[in-house]
Each structure stands twice: as structure tokens, then as C-alpha cells.
Amino acid sequence: xxxxxxxxxxxxxxxxxxxxxxKADILGxxxxxxxxxxAAAGGCIDEADVEITVLGSSESATSIHAxxxxxxSEVIAGCSCxxxxxxxxxxxxxxxxxxxxxxxxxxxxxxx
Numbered sequence: 001x002x003x004x005x006x007x008x009x010x011x012x013x014x015x016x017x018x019x020x021x022x023k024a025d026i027l028g029x030x031x032x033x034x035x036x037x038x039a040a041a042g043g044c045i046d047e048a049d050v051e052i053t054v055l056g057s058s059e060s061a062t063s064i065h066a067x068x069x070x071x072x073s074e075v076i077a078g079c080s081c082x083x084x085x086x087x088x089x090x091x092x093x094x095x096x097x098x099x100x101x102x103x104x105x106x107x108x109x110x111x112x
Contacts (some may be wrong), residue, residue: 001057004029006096007103013064013092022066022096026052034070035058038109039092046087055093064098 012021026034027050036045050072057066070092077085093110 006105010103040074044075049073064102066096
């Protein structure tokens with residue numbers, strides 16, 4: 001479980017802008033902060049090719065919870081005829097929990 005600050009998303013909670021700001025906040029962190037390696041097949045994550053979809057959100061007394069879909073590219077080395085790396089499309093879903101007091105967020109891969 002990784003932790004990052006999503007203060008802008010916290011401030012946007014319960015507004016029409018929440019989903020867009022959450023996506024921008026997460027993309028601003030860089031793919032290296034997200035636990036995408038848990039969903040990858042063993043290749044390297046192409047951090048320049050990440051797209052986020054907000055699937056839903058809710059809140060508890062202390063946290064905001066959002067389920068997000070992440071589309072990303074994974075570069076797998078040496079798996080084609082010429083031993084050239086090949087890019088493969090990948091997808092996973094994460095649960096983001098944002099602490100209402102601090103704006104600190106935790107990311108967890110949602111497993112089937």
C-alpha cells in the first residue's frame with residue numbers, strides 16, 4: 001500500500017470537479033507511485049502512457065474512497081522474434097482512500 005498527498009482532491013470532494021481533480025492529482029504523482037507492478041505481467045511500466053477513469057466514490061467518517069480504473073502500457077523485454085521489447089496494453093483497478101484530516105492517500109490494487 002503506497003501513500004501520497006491528494007490535498008486538491010480532498011478540497012474538491014462533494015463538488016462536480018472531484019473526478020477530474022482526482023485524475024489530475026494522481027497523474028501528477030507519476031505512475032511510479034501507483035502499485036501498477038502488482039497488475040503487470042513482469043515488464044516495465046511506461047509512465048508516459050497512463051489513463052485513469054473514476055469508477056465510483058464514497059465516504060466514511062474519516063476517509064474518501066474512490067475506485068479507479070487504470071489503463072497503462074507495459075514494456076516486456078525480449079519476448080518477440082528479434083528479442084526486441086514489445087509494448088502491451090494493461091488494465092487494473094485501484095482503491096484510493098484519502099484521509100479527510102490530512103489529505104494523505106493510500107492506493108490498493110483491487111483483486112478479483
